[in-house]
Amino acid sequence: MDDRLKKFAAVVEAGTFTKAAAMLHISQPALSVAVDKLEKSLDTVLIGSVGKKGVELTEAGRVVYAAALKHRAVDQNLCASLLYVGDEKQRLRIGLIDNAAQMLCEHEELLQTLETETELSLEVSDSTSLRAAVRSDRLDIAVVVADDAADAKLQIVTTGYDCMALVCEADAASEFQWLLDNAQQLPFISYVQRSMTARVAAKALERDDVSVRPTLYSTSPDVMLMMVLRGRGAALLPEKLVRGQLASGRLVHLRHGGRPYRVRRRLSAVVLRGRHISPQLQALARIIQL
Incomplete structure (x- = not known):
């Protein structure tokens, strides 16, 4: 893709010249000059204004941005197709959150x-x-917790769901269930607050009037499970991760509203916008639908 088109698209997607320059590892003046040269070569204005809501494109700017996306897709598809030439295997770089890795x-x-x-x-x-x-x-593809915020650089291949169960260690079950039944604060082992799963859990707990008192934060569900088994608190953990301990009786599924308490977590398989979706990527994306 033409370098000036690439830089113009970066400004549109980043929302500001400053962010786009940082993303491209060039100075802001150099980026401004490149976009200015593109406008002069086309004899038109592409960017109407840059404000808090990002870049406002002119009608010509929208046409040029659409063309830039098409050029990018052609470049990416060509690179992907060349991977099949010869005897070398296609490189496939996959990113997975904890439960998707288990899937x-x-x-x-x-x-x-x-x-x-x-x-x-x-x-x-x-x-x-x-x-x-x-x-x-x-990464070529990642299976992540879905984010409702729009992302101009990513496209969703498919979506699915998994379930998280509110569990605790068996010896603590009576005490923790009493706390839950009487609207008392439940000792709670949580995902770190910046994580998407923590946001999903917090929203569900607030909606269902489940009061918790975080005692530990972790990025690892395996660490959280270990702490639960030591009686440090209850936790919302992927059902696939805890089903063995539930079956053996080491863990108990806490109840709320007369039923075992679960929170559904929406998952998305995402790729870079315009990327060629190979059969391997399609097959991987389908694991969250099974």
């Missing part, structure tokens, strides 16, 4: 296919970090 491991046939057909690398992290990695093209 993939449970689909052994799909995992074996990906390992056979591609040069596979996996990264397990939080949704915010994984989105940033997709935006910067360090």
Whole structure:
């Protein structure tokens, strides 16, 4: 894609010249000059104004931005197609949140296919970090907790759901259930507050009038599970992670409103906007629908 088009698209997507320049690792004056040269070469004004709501494009600017996206898609699809040339395997870089990683491991046939057909690398992290990695093209696809905020650089391949169960250690179950039944604060092991899962959990707990008192914050559900098993508090954890301990009786599923308390978490498989969606990416994205 023409370098000036690339820089113009970056300004539109970042919302300001300052953010776009930082993203492109160039100075703001150099970026302004590039956009100015593009406008002069086209003999038209592309950007009407830049304000708190981002860049306001002129009608010509919207046409040029659409063309920039098409050019980007052509470039990316060409690069993706070239990966199939020769005997080299296609590189496939996958990012997964905790529960999605477990979903993939449970689909052994799909995992074996990906390992056979591609040069596979996996990264397990939080949704915010994984989105940033997709935006910067360090990952080809990521399965993350869905975010309602629009992101101009990402496109959603598919969406699905998983469930989190409110669980506690068996010996603490009577005490914790009493606290829950009597609207008392429940000792609670939480995801770190900046995480998307913490936001989903907090919104659900507030909606359902479940009062909690955080005793520990963690980015790792495995660490949270270990703390729950030590009686440090209750936690909302992916059902796939805790079903073995529930079956063995080491954990108890706490009840609220007459039923085991669950929170649904919406997941999305996201890629860089305009990226070629290979059969391997499509197959991976479907794990959150199964």
